[in-house]
Amino acid sequence: MARDPRYDPLFEPLQIGPVTAPNRFYQVPHCSGMGFQRPRMLAAMRGIKAEGGWGVVCTEYCSIAPSSDEGHYPCASLYDADDVRNLRAMTDAVHAQGSLAGVELWYGGHTSANLDTREVALDVASLPNTATHGMPAQSQAMSRDDIRAFRAMYRAGAERALEAGFDIVYVYANHYYLLHNFLNPYFNRRDDEYGGSRENRVRLLRELIEDVGEVIAGRAALAVRYSIASDFETDPELLECFRLVAELPDLWDITVDDYDLEMGSSRFVREAANQAAVAKIKSLTSKPVVSVGRFTSPDTMLAQITGGVQDFIGAARPSIADPFLPRKIDEGRLEDIRECIGCNICYAHNSLGVPIRCTQNPTMGEEWRRGWHPEKIQKRHADQGVLVVGGGPAGLEAARALGQRGYTVILAEAERELGGRLNRETRLSGLSEWARVRDWRLGQLRRMPNVAIFPQNRLDADAVLELDAEHVIVATGASWRRDGVGRHSNEAFAGHDSDAVIGVEDVLDGRLPDGRVVIYDDDHYYLANAIALQLSTAGCAVTLVTPADRLAAWSGFPDEHSGIMRSLYAAGVEIQTAQALVGFDSGVARFAHVHGGPDASLDADYLLPVTAREPDDTLWRALNARADDLAAAGILSLQRIGDCRAPGIVAQAVYAGHRAARELGSATPRARRDRVVL
Ligand code: ADP
Numbered sequence: 001m002a003r004d005p006r007y008d009p010l011f012e013p014l015q016i017g018p019v020t021a022p023n024r025f026y027q028v029p030h031c032s033g034m035g036f037q038r039p040r041m042l043a044a045m046r047g048i049k050a051e052g053g054w055g056v057v058c059t060e061y062c063s064i065a066p067s068s069d070e071g072h073y074p075c076a077s078l079y080d081a082d083d084v085r086n087l088r089a090m091t092d093a094v095h096a097q098g099s100l101a102g103v104e105l106w107y108g109g110h111t112s113a114n115l116d117t118r119e120v121a122l123d124v125a126s127l128p129n130t131a132t133h134g135m136p137a138q139s140q141a142m143s144r145d146d147i148r149a150f151r152a153m154y155r156a157g158a159e160r161a162l163e164a165g166f167d168i169v170y171v172y173a174n175h176y177y178l179l180h181n182f183l184n185p186y187f188n189r190r191d192d193e194y195g196g197s198r199e200n201r202v203r204l205l206r207e208l209i210e211d212v213g214e215v216i217a218g219r220a221a222l223a224v225r226y227s228i229a230s231d232f233e234t235d236p237e238l239l240e241c242f243r244l245v246a247e248l249p250d251l252w253d254i255t256v257d258d259y260d261l262e263m264g265s266s267r268f269v270r271e272a273a274n275q276a277a278v279a280k281i282k283s284l285t286s287k288p289v290v291s292v293g294r295f296t297s298p299d300t301m302l303a304q305i306t307g308g309v310q311d312f313i314g315a316a317r318p319s320i321a322d323p324f325l326p327r328k329i330d331e332g333r334l335e336d337i338r339e340c341i342g343c344n345i346c347y348a349h350n351s352l353g354v355p356i357r358c359t360q361n362p363t364m365g366e367e368w369r370r371g372w373h374p375e376k377i378q379k380r381h382a383d384q385g386v387l388v389v390g391g392g393p394a395g396l397e398a399a400r401a402l403g404q405r406g407y408t409v410i411l412a413e414a415e416r417e418l419g420g421r422l423n424r425e426t427r428l429s430g431l432s433e434w435a436r437v438r439d440w441r442l443g444q445l446r447r448m449p450n451v452a453i454f455p456q457n458r459l460d461a462d463a464v465l466e467l468d469a470e471h472v473i474v475a476t477g478a479s480w481r482r483d484g485v486g487r488h489s490n491e492a493f494a495g496h497d498s499d500a501v502i503g504v505e506d507v508l509d510g511r512l513p514d515g516r517v518v519i520y521d522d523d524h525y526y527l528a529n530a531i532a533l534q535l536s537t538a539g540c541a542v543t544l545v546t547p548a549d550r551l552a553a554w555s556g557f558p559d560e561h562s563g564i565m566r567s568l569y570a571a572g573v574e575i576q577t578a579q580a581l582v583g584f585d586s587g588v589a590r591f592a593h594v595h596g597g598p599d600a601s602l603d604a605d606y607l608l609p610v611t612a613r614e615p616d617d618t619l620w621r622a623l624n625a626r627a628d629d630l631a632a633a634g635i636l637s638l639q640r641i642g643d644c645r646a647p648g649i650v651a652q653a654v655y656a657g658h659r660a661a662r663e664l665g666s667a668t669p670r671a672r673r674d675r676v677v678l
């Protein structure tokens with residue numbers, strides 16, 4: 001199919017200084033959890049983005065010196081010739097597709113704990129370290145000599161960036177890293193020519209733009225990443241600083257000064273949330289502007305360009321969820337776009353110091369390691385049929401990828417609607433975009449003539465044996481426990497069988513309690529707090545109790561924690577931490593303080609434990625015990641995948657489904673490891 005001409009403006013080339021981007025799709029710098037540690041994975045992943053039509057593909061933040069080290073976060077680096085060679089693999093992969101490669105030269109300052117290199121971090125002042133896994137330590141306040149040395153470091157970084165083949169070189173001036181701190185009068189209290197007036201606070205940024213400009217002169221474009229306050233009318237400081245340098249670089253990459261907004265999950269932030277700030281910047285410069293906004297709708301993208309809000313569609317997450325998004329618009333295949341759901345699981349994995357993965361795109365991070373391409377898959381190994389039992393995220397993805405491979409697929413689901421856990425959880429406020437995991441797969445499946453879908457078919461072992469399939473994949477999910485067994489306790493609490501103990505599924509199916517409800521969260525992610533908000537809105541007096549020191553601790557990795565806490569406090573939900581559930585009787589929930597502090601006792605009409613799940617693997621166990629019957633029925637393989645094998649997050653279930661489909665008929669495939677070999 002051909003592109004709808006309405007979208008032509010998205011495909012117009014645009015000059016950025018001395019280079020020209022082939023279209024308006026711009027993958028802004030985004031962390032990958034690969035960085036300097038996994039150069040082959042990085043090169044393959046970025047190359048696939050270029051293949052998918054992103055006209056500009058940037059690397060993640062790229063450290064220019066060992067005194068800017070993110071420890072367990074694997075950033076990119078350009079310290080020496082080895083780094084140059086490694087990043088050359090990325091620029092080659094991007095150039096091979098006709099796209100431009102960008103590099104974000106980065107110096108952290110007080111945000112860098114330098115746990116790996118043990119160097120002292122430099123910054124505008126001696127500021128306490130703010131890294132997540134930080135140190136009770138401070139940066140060194142930069143002297144004039146330090147500033148001179150720092151400028152030389154940046155120049156050297158720019159030289160190496162050119163050697164590595166980059167077409168766009170960034171000066172990185174936001175996200176509370178060193179340059180941001182020089183600009184910001186809150187941190188910058190210097191009394192020399194780098195502090196005080198705006199002109200002085202902007203001085204270092206101006207000097208770096210000039211320095212890098214001199215180095216790259218005519219051979220690459222110079223971009224600056226910069227942020228202003230989202231409420232720039234009331235907080236105009238960074239906007240005023242911007243006016244002083246508005247015409248200096250070749251391109252502005254703009255964000256807002258609030259990471260929770262810039263990078264917010266879909267629970268709290270919608271598409272194009274930063275538009276007002278970006279449009280303001282655009283009105284103050286003649287240079288091209290790019291910004292992100294978790295754009296997944298082609299019409300919203302188009303409106304950004306034609307409405308003069310920005311010149312490029314910046315994307316990190318939408319390009320992770322669908323590396324081929326631009327190509328699909330170009331080819332008129334809008335229904336094939338796999339939209340990001342805004343879960344921030346990608347970001348969570350970088351925070352955990354490992355390669356990013358994606359809930360929607362199971363091939364993310366596996367491009368080199370397993371040789372998975374997001375659009376291509378090997379043909380079926382034989383003319384055989386596969387029965388997939390269970391239509392949750394695991395079963396849907398398995399059936400979809402098997403269908404793509406050309407197998408004859410039967411997908412059986414017990415419920416009327418396919419989607420599994422997604423059907424229940426997406427009813428919760430803020431989680432509706434997660435339904436895209438189900439809807440994209442259903443859309444693809446319904447167009448596959450070789451896939452037959454049978455809803456309202458709860459299969460038992462006999463029914464499976466009667467069906468005509470050589471392979472059986474069981475994806476029957478998991479159910480939430482009510483007995484309190486979880487991470488903190490392997491024993492049921494006293495009184496768990498009371499009628500006043502309610503289950504997660506009860507609430508998600510609409511059987512809402514009333515009165516005083518205590519929710520016990522030993523899951524530490526989104527579900528307990530999302531239910532708390534739901535019940536509170538429905539009029540319950542809700543108390544959330546956790547045995548952890550911090551409520552919803554895991555939600556810090558996908559950067560949702562502060563949004564969650566803000567909404568809980570706003571809704572009036574009571575919170576108790578470090579309390580382990582002991583028992584529930586006569587309307588009283590009893591807890592023991594995990595560190596020997598005062599135990600809690602709470603009056604409650606209902607108690608809802610959100611602790612752990614029980615795999616629903618009855619069908620798999622029944623089939624697995626009947627090897628002879630399987631053989632007699634001509635069934636060659638049986639496997640269980642997703643939550644019925646090991647309950648996990650939705651991304652793990654989708655991945656399990658994809659992997660089962662990829663590996664059907666393959667001889668023990670093995671993942672490669674990207675590492676330095678002596
Ligand atoms: P996962 O995350 O592993 O995909 P889910 O719990 O989301 O797991 O989905 C499992 C799906 O399997 C649910 O939709 C459930 O109704 C379905 N299911 C469970 N048992 C059977 C069965 N015996 N036959 C058909 N479908 C089943």
Ligand code: SF4
Nearest residue numbers: 340341343344346358
């Ligand atoms: Fe989007 Fe979630 Fe994938 Fe990240 S992990 S790109 S937020 S769908």
